[in-house]
Amino acid sequence: MSPRRLTWLVACLSMAYAPLAGALEFRSVKESGAVLYEAPALSAKKLFVVSRYYPVEVLSTQDAWARVRDATGAISWLPSAALSAQRWLLVVSERADVRTTPTAAGVAFSVPKNGVLQLMDPPSNGWVHVRHRDGSTGYASITDLWGL
CATH class of the missing domain: 2.30.30.40 (SH3 Domains)
Known part of the structure; x- marks a missing residue:
């Protein structure tokens, strides 16, 4: 397949699936x-x-x-x-360790399964900025949460 035709095909598929992405x-x-x-x-x-x-x-x-x-x-x-309209996320793992930075840095606090965290910013690189109901903030792994 020619590069031009491949580009056209990718563009068509992107437009077809764009509504599903959002x-x-x-x-x-x-x-x-x-x-x-x-x-x-x-x-x-x-x-x-x-x-x-x-x-x-x-x-x-x-x-x-x-x-x-x-x-x-x-x-x-x-x-x-x-x-x-306010977004909250559900902890689906046994425990979500919320970290001080979006890395494997120190744990700021933990939330048990079925606890909720407020979404502060969209996810980035596998981490999401969250806030606990008590006001504590940090970064949780997206694999621990549902609602993104």
């Missing part, structure tokens, strides 16, 4: 006790109750409802008003 929209629950439903209606079966800051991936919206996926892969519905 398709992930993560949001967080803004108040404790938010209910996840089986369908987009208050009369639908209640599936789970999630706590404040719990991150979800928004798959679609319908009227005042958001269809969401949680860290386990479960799909449910949540009133859109229960979602915050």
Whole structure:
């Protein structure tokens, strides 16, 4: 294949998959006790109750409802008003060691599995700048977190 044709093919594929690259929209629950439903209606079966800051991936919206996926892969519905634009990340490893710099430097603090950390800056080189609810900040490995 000629270099020119290969460049054209790569450009076409990039345009075709570009919408998928930006398709992930993560949001967080803004108040404790938010209910996840089986369908987009208050009369639908209640599936789970999630706590404040719990991150979800928004798959679609319908009227005042958001269809969401949680860290386990479960799909449910949540009133859109229960979602915050503020991003929180869920610790999915046994423990996330948050470091003082984005390297294997000293551990500033640790967060156990299912704990949450606020996203401060987009990930870079496998690390993400985060803040604990107590105000402590540092860098965590993206492999320890869900919601990016």
